Structures are given as structure tokens and as C-alpha cells.
Amino acid sequence: MMQDTSRAAEADDRRHRDPLLRLCTGASAALHLLAILAAAWMPARDDPALPLQRAISVEMVSAPLPAAIPPPVAARQSPPALTTPETADMPERPDTVPAVPVQPSESTDRTVRPTRMLSARVLADPRSRKALAALRRLGTDERIIQLCDLEAMEQVHAWKAEFEPDLVVAYATSDPTLKDRTxxxxxxxxxxxxxxxGISFTCDVSADLEKVKAFEFAMGEEIPESEWEVNALASDDGPSD
Known part of the structure; x- marks a missing residue:
């Protein structure tokens, strides 16, 4: 119990010391705004009238297979053995035994690299008019964070339809970094x-802050409920602290 209290206090202190984390924490209104926006879009995600929302081209990149190992240099040949009557009719023994084929190991790279960005289309929809106006009133860094969070929600759903994301926290278990709109x-x-x-992602935003230019992510495991409070994760859209 004391350990959980200490971890929670440490996480709270980290959020107050780090300027970027203060932006994330101070963006609670925008987080709720995007959560409402996502909730409004969830029924439309499976609407046949919006085919592009489901027809997302995703490229799974696997790690390259290791290069083939060159065969060893042949050893110096011994002088040919003398043929005797006892060995003249014996079949010749092969010099080498065929190697057992080695199955390539499975790639551990779980990164998903979509080829189509989705947040701009969501924000262009008339239902997103108020959310877009609020987003444009945010500061540069905060706006990038919220735009990338929205992209993350949409891409996760496009990757696996059983996920219905309604909120993303970029700073849950470690500090995010923001450099040159990335x-x-x-x-x-x-x-x-x-x-x-858990989720890790990299998001690159355009110079005008209107859309995401590139995005990639990797999903992690489910976070136990016992760790939600320590990592400032809310079970609903109410205050998380």
C-alpha cells in the first residue's frame, strides 16, 4: 500500500516538473473533447456509407532474415586411398551429410505502419466542427499531442475492429518526447x-498543424486495473486525479 502511494506521488511530481507532461495534464478539457468526438464517431466506424473508414491499408514490416552463412573452406584433401580387393566393390561414402533445414525465427517487430492517415477525415466531418474549433485554439505542443492521440485511436480501431478506443494517454508509464512536430x-x-x-507510437504532424503526416504504433498488453490509479488512468470520463 505504501509502495503504491509512493509511486503515485512520484508520478504526480513528475507530471508537475516536466513541461510537456504539464501540457498533457492541462489538456484535460481537450482530452474530454476528443473522447466525446470519438464516441460520436464510434457508430459511424462500421457504417457502410463510410467505406474508407474500414478500408485501411496497413503494412506489417518484418525484420530481415539473417544473411546466409558462407560454407566453410574445404579442408586439404588427403592422398587417395589405395584400392584393395576388399574395398573395390564397396559403395563410396558421401563426404558430407545433408544439413537439416533450419526454420527462420518469427519476427518480433510488432510495429504497425499505416499507409493512410485517419484523423484529418474525422475532423473534416460536420459532427467534428466544435471539436476542430477547440483544437485550433490550443497551443502548438498541446495541439500536436491531441491530434496524435486522435490518430492513435482511429488507427487502433482500423487495425483491429474489436478495439473501440475512446481515450489515449501519451504519458501513462513513461514521459513522451516532442521534437520538430514529432x-x-x-x-x-x-x-x-x-x-x-499499453501502446507506443510515433506521430509526425504537418507544419500547419492540420493533419498527421506519418504514424506508426505497437500495441502492448492489457494494463491491470491495480495499476490504473498509479498511472493516472481513468475508468470513465471523470477526473483522473
Whole structure:
């Protein structure tokens, strides 16, 4: 119990010391705004009238197979053995035994690299008019964070339809970094159907801050409920602290 209290206090202190984390924490209104936006879009995600929402081209990149190992240099040949009457009719023994084929190991790279970005289309929809106006009133860094969070929610659903993300926290288990409009979150979390899952992603935003140019992510395991409070993860859209 004391350990959980200490971890929670440490996480709270980290959020107050780090300027980027203060932006994330101070963006609670925008987080709720995007959560409402996502909730409004969830029924439309499976609407046949919006085919592009489901027809997402995703490239799974596997690690390259190791290069073939060159065969060893042949050893110096011995002088040919003398043929005797006892060995003249014996079949010749092969010099080498065929090697057992080795199955290539499975790739451990679980990164998903979509070829189509989705957040701009969501924000262009008339239902997103108020959310878009609020987003444009945010500061540069905060706006990038919220735009990338929205992209993360949409891409996770496009990747696996059983996920219905309604909230993303970029700073759940480690500090995100933001450099030249590129947000990197190695310890993020995404909420779907009132459960939290680990996620890491890299998001590159355009110079005008209107759309995401590139995005890639990797889903982690489900986060146990016992760790939600320590990592400032809310079970609903109410205050998380």
C-alpha cells in the first residue's frame, strides 16, 4: 500500500516538473473533447456509407532474415586411398551429410505502419466542427499531442475492429518526447471498452498543424486495473486525479 502511494506521488511530481507532461495534464478539457468526438464517431466506424473508414491499408514490416552463412573452406584433401580387393566393390561414402533445414525465427517487430492517415477525415466531418474549433485554439505542443492521440485511436480501431478506443494517454508509464512536430510516446495507454492497454507510437504532424503526416504504433498488453490509479488512468470520463 505504501509502495503504491509512493509511486503515485512520484508520478504526480513528475507530471508537475516536466513541461510537456504539464501540457498533457492541462489538456484535460481537450482530452474530454476528443473522447466525446470519438464516441460520436464510434457508430459511424462500421457504417457502410463510410467505406474508407474500414478500408485501411496497413503494412506489417518484418525484420530481415539473417544473411546466409558462407560454407566453410574445404579442408586439404588427403592422398587417395589405395584400392584393395576388399574395398573395390564397396559403395563410396558421401563426404558430407545433408544439413537439416533450419526454420527462420518469427519476427518480433510488432510495429504497425499505416499507409493512410485517419484523423484529418474525422475532423473534416460536420459532427467534428466544435471539436476542430477547440483544437485550433490550443497551443502548438498541446495541439500536436491531441491530434496524435486522435490518430492513435482511429488507427487502433482500423487495425483491429474489436478495439473501440475512446481515450489515449501519451504519458501513462513513461514521459513522451516532442521534437520538430514529432511526438514519440513509448509508454502510452489506450482505453477501449473501459479497459486500458499499453501502446507506443510515433506521430509526425504537418507544419500547419492540420493533419498527421506519418504514424506508426505497437500495441502492448492489457494494463491491470491495480495499476490504473498509479498511472493516472481513468475508468470513465471523470477526473483522473
Amino acid at each position: 511526438l514519440r510516446a513509448d509508454g502510452g495507454a489506450v482505453r477501449s471498452r473501459k479497459r486500458w492497454y
